[in-house]
Amino acid sequence: MPFPPTDLLTNASLFIDFDGTLVDLIDQPDDVIADEALRDLLARLIARKVGSVAVVSGRSIAQLDAMLGPIARSIAVSGSHGAEYRWNDITAHPIRPDSLDRVEDAFRVFAATAPGVLVESKSFGAALHYRRAPDAAVAARKIAASLGVRFGLAVQHGHMMVELRVPGSDKGVATRRLMAQAPMIGTRPIFIGDDLTDEPGFIAATELGGCGILVGPPRATAARYGLSDSTAVRAWLATA
Structure with a gap:
């Protein structure tokens, strides 16, 4: 798949998966650590005002908070495949079924x-x-x-x-929800992810005038561009 051009980051809002995209997949999911370099990268993206930055993950917001630390409060966070989200101290989530x-x-x-x-x-x-x-x-x-x-x-x-x-949500739903709010309105959504769970996000980003970036080996996908692994993702984001 073609490498994403850096001008995609102009007037863009970034929707970034976590596992397999910002950090490597490992056998024990609870052992994943968001290192200092990743937290610094997210801080630089926010400071450079590349639209807005959202981490959209299958993990819960509680898990992302624990791994990302204070920087998680400075970005949009959507967890549990779009079932819950937090932005600007506004949090919404469904009731957990018994x-x-x-x-x-x-x-x-x-x-x-x-x-x-x-x-x-x-x-x-x-x-x-x-x-x-x-x-x-x-x-x-x-x-x-x-x-x-x-x-x-x-x-x-x-x-x-x-x-x-919980049914009724996915990463596409999360992308559309956040893109309907300022300051993301009017920006170009770029969704970066590695898994089948990211496909709805690729589709939503494309339909809203942006595109998807698949991380990992090429496969059938709605994404337009590709990056090899989490290291390549971080290097590309660092060009913003």
Whole structure:
């Protein structure tokens, strides 16, 4: 895929995924650390007034706050695949359904029988990670699909994981919501992400006059440009 030109950053609002985009994917999601260099990069983007900066992630806002530190309060943050967001001290989120507790319990029972499978508890979702147990992929997807139908939850597939989450939102919804507010109105949305969960964000950004940038190996995607990995993402953003 073509490398994104730096003039994309002119009058742009940036929507940036977290895992696999700003930081590398690792086997243990809870061990991810937003290093000082990343926090400094986000601070420079804000200071240079490259439109506005939003981190749009499948992680919860609470998780992003813990990893990013104080800089998270200076940018727009949308967590849980668009189900929750915070900007300028205005926070909105749905009510967490009790069914997610039952899903998480069922996931833990399954993980106990599949060594290497990890359960991630989220504010508005629950995920099974099978990066360390690829042979469990089919069974993990099957139990998620069954529980999703049973409890009326959305099934979200990602890099070596499957998640059940509150329905009605995605990263495209998050992008459209934020682009409808000042100071993003009138800017060009640029969505940067690596996963299938980022495709709705690519589509929304394109329909709103911007584009998507896929991180990682080329694949079928709505993104227009590509960057190889999180290091390339940071280097490109540093040109702003």
